[in-house]
Amino acid sequence: MFVLTPEDVEISSVQHPKRPKRVPILSYQDKTFGLLSVFSAHQQEEAQASWRDLTSNEGHLCVLLEEPHRFSLWRHVQIDQELLNPVLPTAYARSCLLLVQALYGDVEQLLGSKQAKAFGAAFLQNASVPIQKAGGLGGLLRLNPLIEELPDWGEEELCTLLLELHRLGTEFFGRSHFAPRTLSALDILPGDEKTIFLNWLQQSLLGKLWLSA
Structure with a gap:
């Protein structure tokens, strides 16, 4: 999102929580950024292309730092007591919620409440950590992802949800019969959030499952 020079920012380092090394941190406008990659001076076009891809296609908040002899790419992170957490676009969680609710709704509507109960029990068993973060299965299904927190x-929890969701969709509807219908639930997302999520999904290993139909 930003193209900056060293005069615009402050660069420091913090101790990595799990490894015996320090991690460089860039500070700008009360935000912190972690180093992603470094490019030599003659790689300006590659650096700018990577920066545009992360900001426009994946929705990340990034800084491209233009230095005299190199370019460096930094991504927004949060520093807490335990680790450096990349800040994920809200489109990821919002999309995941819509997919869960859409597939559960299809099971209930097309296969009946008994099958929906079995779907929910299996989903909770194999994706309990992210589901509990959403207030349990009932909370996850009731939450309005467009207006509520x-x-x-x-990222690992999102992948857990999507992997288990695809497994259950295949079990209940067959491998290639549910994904396009479920993904159509993303059509109500605001702005370019659907594109941001699908770009991320396509670049992950999950893309071969969800987008190959």
Whole structure:
């Protein structure tokens, strides 16, 4: 989102929580950014392309630092007591919630309440951590992702939900019969959030499951 020079920012370092090394941190306008990659001076076009891809296609808040002899790419992170957490676009959690609610609704509507109960029990058993963060299965299904506060899910938890959701969709509807219908629930997302989420999904291993149909 920002193209800056060293005069615009403050660079320091913090101790990595799990490894015996220090991690560089860039501070700008009360935000902190972690170093992603470094490019030599003649790689300006590559650096700018990577920066645009992260900001426009994936929705990340990023800084491209233009230095005399190199370019460096930094992504927004939160520093807490335990680790450096990349700040994920809200489109990820909002999309995941819509997919869960859509697939559960289809099971209930098309297969009946007994099958929906079995779906919910299996989903809770295999994705309990992210589901509990959303207030349990009932809370997850009742939450309006367009207007209410979203669960604080990390990338690993989102992947857990999507992997288990696809497994159950395949079990209840067959491998290629549910994904397009479920993904159509994302059409109500505001702005370019659907594109941001699908770009992330496509670049992950989960893309082969969800987007190959």
